[in-house]
Amino acid sequence: MSATFIDLFSGAGLFSAGMIRAGFKPLLAVELAGDAAASYRRNVSDCIVNASVTDLTKIPRADVIIAGPPCQGFSTLGRRDPTDERNELSLSVLSWVKAAKPQVVVIENVPPFIASTHWQKLKRSLEALNFNVAVWELEAADFGTPQRRKRAFTVASKRAPCVAPRGRGRHVPAGDVLFDPARPLRTDDPMHIWPEPKGIAAERMPLIPLRGDRRDIIASAPELCPPSWFKIGCNATDAWGRMDADEPANTIRCTFQNPSKGRYLHPRQDRVLSLREGARLQDVPDDWVFEGRPYPVARQIGNGVPIKLAAAVARRISAHLT
Numbered sequence: 001m002s003a004t005f006i007d008l009f010s011g012a013g014l015f016s017a018g019m020i021r022a023g024f025k026p027l028l029a030v031e032l033a034g035d036a037a038a039s040y041r042r043n044v045s046d047c048i049v050n051a052s053v054t055d056l057t058k059i060p061r062a063d064v065i066i067a068g069p070p071c072q073g074f075s076t077l078g079r080r081d082p083t084d085e086r087n088e089l090s091l092s093v094l095s096w097v098k099a100a101k102p103q104v105v106v107i108e109n110v111p112p113f114i115a116s117t118h119w120q121k122l123k124r125s126l127e128a129l130n131f132n133v134a135v136w137e138l139e140a141a142d143f144g145t146p147q148r149r150k151r152a153f154t155v156a157s158k159r160a161p162c163v164a165p166r167g168r169g170r171h172v173p174a175g176d177v178l179f180d181p182a183r184p185l186r187t188d189d190p191m192h193i194w195p196e197p198k199g200i201a202a203e204r205m206p207l208i209p210l211r212g213d214r215r216d217i218i219a220s221a222p223e224l225c226p227p228s229w230f231k232i233g234c235n236a237t238d239a240w241g242r243m244d245a246d247e248p249a250n251t252i253r254c255t256f257q258n259p260s261k262g263r264y265l266h267p268r269q270d271r272v273l274s275l276r277e278g279a280r281l282q283d284v285p286d287d288w289v290f291e292g293r294p295y296p297v298a299r300q301i302g303n304g305v306p307i308k309l310a311a312a313v314a315r316r317i318s319a320h321l322t
């Protein structure tokens with residue numbers, strides 16, 4: 001019989017998809033955003049409940065709980081506000097643990113979460129419930145994802161502490177999924193879409209060479225640059241960056257269709273990545289179609305745990321259970 005799991009803050013279900021790949025069976029997933037919950041239902045399982053994790057009272061028993069609470073309050077990209085109400089949500093996992101009585105709990109977040117007072121509280125509470133708590137800081141590119149993305153997994157086990165999975169040596173370049181001759185991108189794919197560059201954006205993009213960024217625009221066309229760019233000098237490197245197809249992509253964030261937010265220009269075309277290209281860089285199969293308008297879809301993609309990384313975590317836990 002397959003071991004069962006509950007997914008809290010499931011998003012569109014990338015972490016769940018990795019668990020299923022490793023042989024686990026989803027029992028229940030909980031997600032507040034309607035579009036992400038609908039994507040989960042369409043692509044992963046109908047065990048999804050569109051609600052807040054704090055609102056459910058009927059909690060089934062499960063072998064494993066996985067959770068990806070919102071990371072904005074901890075991320076170095078956000079304001080890192082210790083009073084951000086969303087930070088409290090990470091502690092709501094505890095009442096689920098008490099009710100579902102899992103053998104293993106996995107909480108995924110950005111690495112700075114581990115340095116927070118919330119994490120300290122979480123660790124102490126899990127230890128009080130007789131769990132051994134380990135932290136795995138993993139790089140998705142080490143597990144075959146064509147993207148650099150560091151994530152911290154807090155892994156609590158009723159048995160001996162779980163040992164982290166080991167990655168493999170070779171990194172997969174972004175070009176392997178963007179230009180895969182066996183999987184050409186289809187023009188009729190509803191997710192192979194991007195915001196068409198207009199006005200000043202359309203003028204800037206052709207000025208950015210491979211591996212280039214906004215410093216190339218400053219150098220060749222200062223008239224296309226706002227005064228603020230000159231004030232920060234040449235320090236900011238990823239804004240308006242063009243992706244290098246020969247390396248893993250930079251972290252795919254929720255804003256990956258906004259060129260000012262990172263190295264998200266297509267390696268060969270003057271546009272940002274399409275939703276499908278972003279999804280491929282998160283290991284999402286092409287038969288997934290996300291629900292919602294383009295920005296909520298980009299958010300579901302950028303929020304996810306890359307499926308190959310999730311599967312590596314899941315396999316390690318599966319071996320620990322048996």
Ligand SMILES: C[S@@+](CC[C@H](N)C(=O)[O-])C[C@H]1O[C@@H](n2cnc3c(N)ncnc32)[C@H](O)[C@@H]1O
Pocket residue numbers: 008009010011012013014015016030031032033036051052053054067068069070071089300303304305
């Ligand atoms: C980091 S994402 C999780 C991504 C997911 N683990 C995956 O791999 O696709 C966090 C999710 O928590 C959801 N969320 C925020 N507050 C919530 C709440 N109170 N109850 C349930 N879900 C919530 C957000 O809508 C978002 O989809």
